[in-house]
Amino acid sequence: MTTEPGLRESKKQETRQLISDCATRLFIEQGFEQTTIAEIATAARVAKKTVTNYFPRKEDLALDHHELFTGGLARTVADRSPGEAPLAALERAFRATLAEHSPVVGFTGPQFARMVTDSPTLTARLRELHDLREETLASALADPGADTGSDAAFAPRAAAALIAAADRLLFRRIQELTLAGRTDDEIEAALTPEADQVFALLAAALADSAT
Template sequence: MGREAVSRRPEPADEGGLRGRKKRETRDRLAHVATLMFIERGFESVTIAEIADAAGVSKMTVSNYFPLKEDLVFDAYEGVVDSLARVVRERRPGESVLHALRRSFSASLNEQHPLNGRCTPGFARLVYDSPRLRAREREIDEQREAALADALAAASGARPDDPAPGLNAAQLAAVHRVLVRSVRELIRAGTREEAVRAHAAQLATAAFDSLEPVLGDHCIRADEPSA
């Protein structure tokens, strides 16, 4: 969860960057410490005071970085919320939204990534065992779908009252939601890594194929103009 620190001493003009980096490092450390404690003892059994003590900070510091206790687990939620919309914005010339999302999911399977649900067995069990974490994850899923709908509306030039972006986003987000839950369930059950990847690839093929007749040609990005 932590980011690699830059070892060189920054110039005085970089003080803002240094402060920002220290804040990110503190945030990463709090999330890492908390998640390990949650995995060991359960989400509901660990208090903010205990996390603060283990991390060597005050309770106020923990709350300042993480107003929601659940986001100590989902500390990368902002990136998750934007993950599908970002794929749409960055799709290749000549590529449809569906094909971009399909390509990105397939490319992510060899690593732990917000798009595919791969995680450690401890994390998979942690989320499964906590109603509060599952509820928070559903909220994040809804925000991700809304962000995707906004990206589709921008890509298609849809009017504000056009329901198509929301309907299309619901289908595309549902595919990723099902894939993530399926992958995490296999991990929770102790399935070997190679088998998890193979199952995810097979399920993704079936899921994206099912949307091909409807969304295969939707929002194809125009070719970039020649220089």
């Protein structure tokens, strides 16, 4: 009784991944704007409706881990250790993902990075995702009991804006170095001291806050 739903879910995940993989390959080969949903469906051997059921927005076929990305900073804050400051948790998490060469912080490979850079649609969508990442972080930092018009309610938004700006800067830096032909290990080596500087500036800027 419990196996069938599990197999069904596994099959759905396999189909979703297959569609995403086929889409990414075509986007890289042909360009995002030039590739149609019908071509993706044909490559994945599924119906066009199946593609749109799994991915209502074409952009999500390329940026298919958008939910993980937009909620990442907020989850780090929510899951931090007792007594750990939010900024300390975020710095720890960034350094871990940097060492892992994670796509979440910008390690996407030169072909994928070029595909996004060359597409106005994907570039705009990535900006939207960064905005959502900032909004979810602000919610995680907020005091649920604070009056919306108070300084206590505004301060988390200000902190989130500063942290998100630094997050975007580091993401773009990784993308720049990727497009410049640097290897992941070289990018990690270059970003380590730059991240030191960024987080030191954030710590100074947020010194009087609870962040």
